[in-house]
Amino acid sequence: MKKVIAIISLILFPVLMFAQMGYVQFSRDIGSYSDRYADDEVIVLYENHYDVPRNTLLQLFGGFGYNWGNVVLGLEISNLLGVPVSDLLGIYRDYPQDNGWGVIAKRYGIKPGSDEFHRMKAMMSNKSRYWKNIYDDYGRSRNPVIARRNRVHMNDRLIYIGPYSAKEMKEINRHIEKRNKEIAKREQKMMKEWEKGNKKIFKQNEKIRKEHEKRAKK
Secondary structure, eight states: OHHHHHHHHHHHHHHHHHHHHHHHHHHHHHHHHHTTSOHHHHHHHHHHHHOOOHHHHHHHHHHTTSOHHHHHHHHHHHHHHTOOHHHHHHHHHHSTTTTHHHHHHHHTTOOTTSHHHHHHHHHHHHHHHHHHHHHHHHHHHOOGGGGGTTOOOOOHHHHOOOOOOHHHHHHHHHHHHHHHHHHHHHHHHHHHHHHHHHHHHHHHHHHHHHHHHHHHHO
């Protein structure tokens, strides 16, 4: 009997780990797509796609560890399971560092290998591709309305969150300001590198032009 339990445990453990890592990887992927943009741009894209008010998105951003990937995962799971996002937020806060997603799935019956589990996997795969394409397109057009493609209409009952305190909102805004400064600094660095590269190319072209002129005179 003990051998049977041990074998079952060996089979289930990798599946459970895969499930947990799947949620974390999805969150990281979405977060990496949004990292190129200021928070106001991210917010307006999510407003257009999920029809969720700005203030609610800010609360979710603060509650889900200041990670826009977690915000998307929370909204998608809420919509998929029909569970208020505030309930998911409460569980997530009890299990920080992304451990909450596996607990949330287990709490609501998303067992590894089940039909619901495969629905969750399919959702994450489709949504990851969706947001990659949206962010790429947004980078070219800067038109947030493109996020209305295959729009998700979140039920008001699912997205209601009680008001945060002034202290909590101040902390969220502090993180947003810090993040936006980091993005601006990164863009300035990229611009300087681009300008430096252009100057180098210009010098190389000038050198080639002068060599051609020198040959032509001979």
